[in-house]
Amino acid sequence: MRGEGRLLIVRFPTKTASNNEREEFNDIVQKNVKDCYQCLKCSSGCPLTAHMDYYPHQVMLLAKMGLFDQIFESKTLWVCASCLACSSRCPRDLEPAKIMEGFRTMILRDRDQGNVEILDTRKVPRQALIASMRKFRR
Numbered sequence: 001m002r003g004e005g006r007l008l009i010v011r012f013p014t015k016t017a018s019n020n021e022r023e024e025f026n027d028i029v030q031k032n033v034k035d036c037y038q039c040l041k042c043s044s045g046c047p048l049t050a051h052m053d054y055y056p057h058q059v060m061l062l063a064k065m066g067l068f069d070q071i072f073e074s075k076t077l078w079v080c081a082s083c084l085a086c087s088s089r090c091p092r093d094l095e096p097a098k099i100m101e102g103f104r105t106m107i108l109r110d111r112d113q114g115n116v117e118i119l120d121t122r123k124v125p126r127q128a129l130i131a132s133m134r135k136f137r138r
């Protein structure tokens with residue numbers, strides 16, 4: 001795995017997702033993130049970990065713990081190019097790419113509040129730009 005990633009530090013008490021957020025997430029992804037057993041296969045197959053603050057398996061762990069706010073603030077969601085490599089490797093069929101898409105969808109539904117901000121497009125990987133065009137297309 002390339003890149004430094006981010007050491008997953010969780011301080012308690014920490015705000016966890018509301019029931020509404022959990023319901024919305026479950027409606028979108030139709031997956032039980034609690035089935036993730038942190039084998040890291042998703043992260044070891046991801047071509048973009050060098051540009052992520054949280055690796056895919058860490059996003060899964062945060063989702064499992066209900067720490068949605070940390071995921072919403074992560075740039076990993078927007079670096080992900082939806083290449084599906086992680087999904088093809090997951091032994092639990094959890095489709096991490098779909099989980100990422102689910103969180104992006106939740107942010108985009110809420111984007112009127114200014115949650116999405118691109119600071120410098122020159123630093124965005126080409127794959128992410130192409131994936132973004134798909135994501136933002138109406």
Ligand code: SF4
Pocket residue numbers: 035036037038039040041042043056057060089090091092093094096
């Ligand atoms: S490959 Fe699947 S089970 Fe393994 S850490 Fe990633 S999401 Fe969890």
Ligand code: SF4
Pocket residue numbers: 042045046047048056079080081082083084085086087096097100
């Ligand atoms: S879909 Fe996203 S998280 Fe999964 S391997 Fe591709 S870039 Fe990485």
